[in-house]
Amino acid sequence: MLYSAITAALLPMVFALSPVGQEFVGKCLYYQTTLNPLPFTDNKKNCSLLWESFRDAIAFQSPCHVDRQRFAGFCNESQHHVPSNKFVFWEHVYETVMRYTNRGKRAFSISDTLTGFLGDTKFCGSNSSSDGVEQDRSKCPGYEQTPTCPWPTEAAFWATASEYYSKSAQGEVEIMLDATSDPLFTNESYFIRFELPNLKDPRVTAARILLAHNSALPPRETCSGQSVEFLRRKLSDNGVTNVTCKINPSSLKFQLCSENPVLPFCSLDCDPNGAPLMYHQQVFIICWLLVTVTISTLLY
Structure with a gap:
């Protein structure tokens, strides 16, 4: 009831915002009241203040030359509790x-947090709008870093958000990579530059590497490949020595097969004891044939 009253009181201020600001505040309210309300039961974030912090980071900034530390205030203010062992x-x-x-019901990627949810869109600054924020998002360069656009606004945001998110990781973390990519990552990826260096003992106790293989072709990278070995070494240097790796573990395999059941590995599901169902079917058929032949021999 109290939050409804606060929301109603904020509506006049919301309508005074630019369209981008209105969308931001609306997403912020939706996240806290509907998408992931549990962390905000006793401590709800002020969405108008978060918008001001976010806007100040990008207002009137060159779309291709943004200091990533400008987002430090917003990333700090928008952080919230993520349960241990739920970081992906x-x-x-x-x-x-x-x-x-x-969306956080099973685990949390950075995009499932309030910080990432609010930043998961196109945005950049402008010198021609009244609040310094570009309203025509098609003019924003995106997050790809290029020689002519070394630090676009979105790249600056995701670099800082990734750093803050990884520094808050606790317990066993999961690292999901695409087994059809070769290599699994580059040295310029956000994960390698801004997340992996912060996955350290004692906050992080273990790491599970999940290689997602969503293809009928053989994986291009495996758990014994160079990329995974590189990860093991880096994590070990950080004090995280309990590192496991698996291609399509059951939790991921069931998801992939429900989406694309014609994949070859979807017919090789296992029973709770770990034996392939096809093996049990073959044994049953052989036993049935033996029994049939034996009965026929006795009768005739």
Whole structure:
């Protein structure tokens, strides 16, 4: 009831914002009241203040030359509790990891947090708008870093958000990578530059590397490949020595097969004891044939 009253009181201020500001505040309210309300039961974030912090980071800034530390205030203010053992990091598997985490109901990628949810769109600054924020998002360069656009606004945001998110990771973390990519990641990826260096003992106690293989072709990278060995070494240097790796563990395999049941490995599901069902079917058929032959021999 109190939050409804606060929301109603904020509406006049929301309508006074630019369209981008209105969308931001609306997403902020939706996240806290509907998408992931549990962390905000006793301590709700002021969405108008968060918008001011976010806007100040990008207002009147060159779209291609933004200091990533400008987002430090917003990333700090928008952080919230994420349960231990629920942190997921990824590279090249955005669609798969978003279905895997189920918007925080199963686990949390950075995009499932309030910080990432609010920043998961196109944005940049402008010298021609009244609030310094570009209203025509098609004019924003995106997040790709190029020689002519070394630090676009979105790249600056995601670099800082990734750093803050990884520094808050606790317990066993999951790292999901695309087994059809070769290599699994590059040295320029956000994960390698801004997340992996912060996955350290004692906050992080273990790491599970999940290689998502959503193809009928053989994986291009495996758990014994160079990329995974590189990860093991880096994590070990950080004090995280309990590192496991698996291609399509059951939790991920069931998801992939429900989406694309014609994949070859979907017919090789195992029973709770770990034996392939096809093996049990073959044994049953052989036993049935032996029994039939034996009965026929006795009768005739």
